[in-house]
Structures are given as C-alpha cells and as structure tokens.
Amino acid sequence: MTVQRRIGGPGSTRVKRALGVQAALEWAFRVEKAQLELPPPQNVTEEGYGYGLEYVLLQRAALGCKIDGGQHKIGGYTHEDAEVIAATVAGMPDSLGGKRMAIRVAELARAGLTPDWMPGAVPRCVPVELKRNQHGERATTIIVGTERVLTRGKWRTVELLACPVTWRPHPEQIASARRSYDDWSQALSWVREGLNEGGMLREVEVTVVMPKVRPWV
Structure with missing residues (x-):
C-alpha cells in the first residue's frame, strides 16, 4: 500500500509517497525503468552505505543541481529518486553479496517478484x-x-x-532456497537503512515495512 504525506508546512500541496523498501525498489526498477550502474572495481576498503550514495552526491555537486534522469528511460523521464535507489543498490557491500546481490535485487524488483523460498515444500x-x-x-x-x-x-x-x-525435493534444495531468501531479505534491509541514512530521497519516503522474515517458520 502507498501512503501519501504532505511535504512542507501548512498549505503545501506537495505530497511524499511512503513505500516499503520492496515497493520502492519495484517502483524504481519496474515503473521508472532505473538502470543499475555498477561501479568499476576499485580499492575500496569501507563498506558503509555506500559507494552508491557517494557517487550520486558527487554527481549532484558537480552539476550544481538535481540529476536529470531522462538518459535511461526511453521516451520519458526517470525520476531522480528512482536513480538514487538504483545507485544505492549498486553500492551493495561484499558482505551481503556485492555486485551479484545488487543484480539479483534489481532483477527481482524489475520483474515484481519475491525469491521462491519453496513454500509448502516437504521432502x-x-x-x-x-x-x-x-x-x-x-x-x-x-x-x-x-x-x-x-x-x-x-x-x-x-x-x-x-x-x-x-x-x-531434496532437503538441501529447500534449505538453499531459504538461505537465498534470507540473503535477499538482509540486502533489502541494508538498502532501506541506507536510503534513510542518506536522506537523499525528495519525494519518496521508505517506511519500516519489510518482506516477511523467514515466512516458512
């Protein structure tokens, strides 16, 4: 569910969309067609929120204005908040799967899917x-x-x-599917915290709503 909240003081007509992190990712990649631009390998030792956020900040500083996202979305404008979300995903730390997990998060969001944790599977x-x-x-x-x-x-x-x-199905197959779901869930938690820590979203607010933790329990 999307919640709209007014931005600014009394009389302001601007509203801010409140989305859970999964809904925000699907909006960015599925609706706004944001692209995942993975940074080239560098000697980066820190695993903070990232590299993705720092990249966007540097781009904004260089331009002296907000980013025009029209370069990616054919025939339209890619919302700058969607690009911030994509850049944050691109900064996924190695401890959570790095670039491979970033690609997985983006692909699932683009398809509007949740990882298959094999519900109801019994060996x-x-x-x-x-x-x-x-x-x-x-x-x-x-x-x-x-x-x-x-x-x-x-x-x-x-x-x-x-x-x-x-x-x-083999017990290890079920266990592997559920480990993959856990990894994805942790990655989404990292993205949510990173977006909130960065405070760079102008029209979208990422709420505490998260996919179910270990839904098979």
Missing part, C-alpha cells in the same frame, strides 16, 4: 526412476545380489532386487 521419499508400460507405472529395480532358496524340494538361485530411492 518425500520417491523412486529414482519409474517405468511405464501397458500395465501402468512401476518403480525401476536393480539387482543387488543373489540368494539360494529351497522351493518345492529344490534349491534355486533367485535375484535380490532393490528399488533405489531419493528425496524430492
């Missing part, structure tokens, strides 16, 4: 392979040995069969 023991014929479907078996058995007064050698099984 089940199933046959590794199934065979189908005119009689239906049955599990594939393999020979694991032989045994001598006495039947009707005669000794016979019979094959010992086993059905190879596996877990689907």
Whole structure:
C-alpha cells in the first residue's frame, strides 16, 4: 500500500509517497525503468552505505543541481529518486553479496517478484526412476545380489532386487532456497537503512515495512 504525506508546512500541496523498501525498489526498477550502474572495481576498503550514495552526491555537486534522469528511460523521464535507489543498490557491500546481490535485487524488483523460498515444500521419499508400460507405472529395480532358496524340494538361485530411492525435493534444495531468501531479505534491509541514512530521497519516503522474515517458520 502507498501512503501519501504532505511535504512542507501548512498549505503545501506537495505530497511524499511512503513505500516499503520492496515497493520502492519495484517502483524504481519496474515503473521508472532505473538502470543499475555498477561501479568499476576499485580499492575500496569501507563498506558503509555506500559507494552508491557517494557517487550520486558527487554527481549532484558537480552539476550544481538535481540529476536529470531522462538518459535511461526511453521516451520519458526517470525520476531522480528512482536513480538514487538504483545507485544505492549498486553500492551493495561484499558482505551481503556485492555486485551479484545488487543484480539479483534489481532483477527481482524489475520483474515484481519475491525469491521462491519453496513454500509448502516437504521432502518425500520417491523412486529414482519409474517405468511405464501397458500395465501402468512401476518403480525401476536393480539387482543387488543373489540368494539360494529351497522351493518345492529344490534349491534355486533367485535375484535380490532393490528399488533405489531419493528425496524430492531434496532437503538441501529447500534449505538453499531459504538461505537465498534470507540473503535477499538482509540486502533489502541494508538498502532501506541506507536510503534513510542518506536522506537523499525528495519525494519518496521508505517506511519500516519489510518482506516477511523467514515466512516458512
């Protein structure tokens, strides 16, 4: 949900949009078509809010005015707040995944998606392979040995069969998906705090609303 708040004193008609960080990212990348411009590798030792914010500040200082974002959005204007958000994402520290996480955050926002944490997934023991014929479907078996058995007064050698099984989805697959969700959630928390710390958004206010933490619990 978007909340609008008035900016300025009594009589002011300007309003500020209040968005959760995920909604703000989707607005910047999906609606405003902001581009993720990753900085070239440099000998940067600090992991503060970033490099992205410093870059935008330097650009504004050099221009002496607010940034015209029209260079990216074909046929229209890219809101400068959207560019600030994109620049902040570009400054993702290595401790949170660096450039790879920045790209992931931007791509998910552009698609309007949340990482798939495999809701409702439960590992089940199933046959590794199934065979189908005119009689239906049955599990594939393999020979694991032989045994001598006495039947009707005669000794016979019979094959010992086993059905190879596996877990689907595998527990590690589920755990990996949920670790990825956790990493994304932490990255969004960093972006939210960075935008609020930087105080550079003019018409958008990023609220404390966050995606659910560990929604599978």
